Amino acid sequence: MKILIFKSGAIGDVLMTTPFLRALREKYPKANIVYCVGRYSAIALKNNPRINKLMTFDEVVVFKKSVFGLLHLRNGIKKERFDISFNLDRSGLSNLFLASCLIPVRIGFSRDLNGLGLTKSVKPIPGNHHIREYLRLLGPVKEKNTDMELLLQRKDEEYATKFLKKNNLVNPIGISILGAQNPGQNMPSRRWPLRHYLKLIELLQRKNVPIILFGSPAEKSHLNKIGASIPVSCADVHKNVCLMKRCKLFITHDSGAMHLASIADIPVISLFGPTNPDEKAPVKFTNLVFWAKENYAPQIEAKKPKAFYDPEFMASITPEKVAKKALEVYHAPRND
Template sequence: MQKILVVNPFGIGDVLFTTPVLRSLKQKYPQSFIAYLCNSRSALVLKNNPFVDQIFFYSRGDFKIIKKKSNFKYLVQVFKAIIVLKKMKFDFVIDLSLVTQYSFIFWLIGIKKRYGFNYRNRGFFLTDKIDLSGFTDKHVVEYYRQLMFKAGIDKFRKHLDFFLNTEDLAWQQEFLQKNQINNNGLIVGIAPFGGISWGQNAENKQWPLERFAGVINRVIDKYNARVIIFGVKADLKAAKDLQNMIKTGKIISAVGCTDLRQLGALIKCLNLLISNDSGPMHIACALDIKIAAVYGPVDEKVYGPIGNPDNYAVITKDLACRPCYKNFRTKDCRTKKCLMQISEDNVFDAIERLL
């Protein structure tokens, strides 16, 4: 039996982009044991995934939090993680971390085959690697397909996976009933926040709230839709401001009251999600929900929705300075022209085409 480790320590969308890798590995090695190493915030993305047998919550971000509290506890946790991974005796690893630290540890614990990307010459400890200057000319999932081919795997389906269980769907029905939302009517979701992985620069990915409000008012007027707002606890104040801009009581807030599983369950019941470039948007993509996605500094050809093109519309502005997010860095932009020049009409026209 092959024992395989897959590593991606990044955000929700990044982990979702790896789900075709998991599917292709399991198809190639149906009797294999596949473990996944990710950060604790993204782990729920993989819950119920039949192509993952075990999940480890180790990432540099998680360890940094521990280190801030105690250097001793940090060293203990790192040592424990190394011991646990060594005992697993993996045959090979798909290392998507793009940094040296992970592949060094995998070399140290004796994983013989170590596949990954040689980004900025950080792939010294990888045995099989693809040189990478950045994700630039094609979708991230296509880069992963290329790496899978290098690992001897030629069957690869370009579709994201997010698996819901009966508990998730039961919570969904309870939420809908509590808020008197009828499954037979049109249900539209909005994810006007997002960008947590960008930290203090998250607002650089966010279309103005007042324009979201303007679009939602028009959607309610034309389609008599019920609307659900998505976000995390840190978005509660902004969500309240948004609700005050909506002229009807047809809007329900799920901000700060869902985990990733419950978020996915609510997204599953939508007819459409209107979103910034965000984790909820990629979950909707995995669940085959129609999406109107507003993209600013990030290149939608690299990080955008994938799958059936009839299911999504990406709204952008063609500017000389866009996209400015390149090689995992974004410019310090004060004007946000790429977002500010997207009008309510641009987004509403896309919504009408989808509905």
């Protein structure tokens, strides 16, 4: 049996599919599993033992709906002659795209007409965590483990050890102030304002708390300017996760870094605005969520008004509140 998994991208979103991938392999231990994913996010699946092959494409082809790019991708998928496809994007267009690839069994999410092109559809449950939603596509499975996976190597651990030694750091707090941006997508409304992050850092430094700023390699120059006196780690996701494991706490907004810190299995204070933390926040640390929505009047419920997507919407979460919670967690004993 040959199975296709399709996911266009976003590193955090791809990481949230790894429990599904683990359960899929348990259900079909002898299947040939191919994961088709956007090139930028493919690093989240590097060396993953659950898949037989990684097929990548340019995400912009999907977001800009490039006819020639989609035809090229379609031809590549058709050549593989898959028996089953799982569309992990909640997109009616990608459902139709996979139908055009002539795969006999096509499973995915449907809302109203978005289910066209599927042979088996699952209606999303609002407020259900995306990890659990992906698992629902498999029907009954023996174990519904929600732990995400990222395969780490010795060189990644060595990077973390050298970084801490070089910067003379013990029990730092990790902070990611950028992110929420992928090829073809920019979501500034998910980011906590930079001025709030700077104030948070000031409040923590007053208490002599060591800090590391985390980012992607593309964000290095920007972060070096922002935190000239603060150690900055802009390594690949595997090295950053190993360094996050050495942190006592991590603070960020809804972004790929939030999911990486969750994999590192450290407490994560997550800051949310337009997205629902019930659907995306680290499963083990739902008690450490700040949601800007909670600071607004009930009318915010009315179909997500424009104010909900204003970058300043996140400003209602104050740095003082986050610093207070961070210091509580930082000084609390870990129950490992």
